[in-house]
Amino acid sequence: MDKGKQTGVQEKVSVEFESYSHNEQFARVVTAVFMARLNPTMEELEDVKTAVSEAVTNCVIHGYEDRIGTIRMELTCDQGQLTVEITDWGTGIGNIVQAREPLYTSKPSRERSGMGFTFMETFMDSMEVRSAVGEGTTVTMKKKIGNKILEKKVV
Amino acid sequence: MQNQRDAYCISESLVIPMPRELDHHSSTKIRDNLDLMLAGRGIRRVVLDFTDTEFMDSAGIGMVLAKYRRVKAFGGQVAVSGANDRILRIMKMSGIGQIISFYTTTHQAVSAKQ
Ligand SMILES: Nc1ncnc2c1ncn2[C@@H]1O[C@H](COP(=O)(O)OP(=O)(O)OP(=O)(O)O)[C@@H](O)[C@H]1O
């Protein structure tokens, strides 16, 4: 039933999925569908999809390495402010400052460029990392959506 | 998922079509036969064809760098063709614009002088 709720006002969706690499795409699609209610521009949509892809891929590759574990993604919107929180219960990060440096990767031999955190920072308004070795990692990213009213809207 | 087109040769170039969405998952599915091709066929340039690619994240950067390292060992070049503005921007942010040449179309990439 349509409760006539104003779109974009305090809504929350959370989804848990396993760390199979095909779920990187699943997470992007879920994010895009959730964002549609905020009337994002094409650029805002692509920015958030890229950031989500980076965070989820890090859970798959680094958090769980070669085993399958649970990834939780929580999407919140509040008056056009989008918050994305992505958590794994995997290896955790020992040195967060180093991990966030552009081009730093702990897996240089495996086709990694070390740009994931840099893209999350660049494409979102803010990014925060909480992590403990052996316990897991939570990345929280925020972005204001739908400011650029003159740009073409995505239906 | 999507059908990944196979790599093919045109004169001295090996063209590798990139998937619609280039992420960690899809990058592990690209079959390029690069080692076989470089070994005997006189390939001097590898063209990564982004014409059909709508999405790319850092996995694409890692993939381009990995191809560059292998092709450089053979004295060859790596080129990127058909990438949209957003993908070009992401590539340039990571600094790979320094080592790779960019072409608007795959045709231009394969016919460019070395
Ligand atoms: N969820 C996570 N769990 C454990 N370690 C992580 C996690 N996310 C990031 N890291 C660590 O932080 C480093 C930097 O991450 P970043 O995404 O910037 O680069 P990368 O994943 O190594 O390479 P790229 O993202 O370019 O493929 C990683 O190499 C890894 O050591």
Ligand SMILES: [Mg+2]
């Ligand atoms: Mg990463």
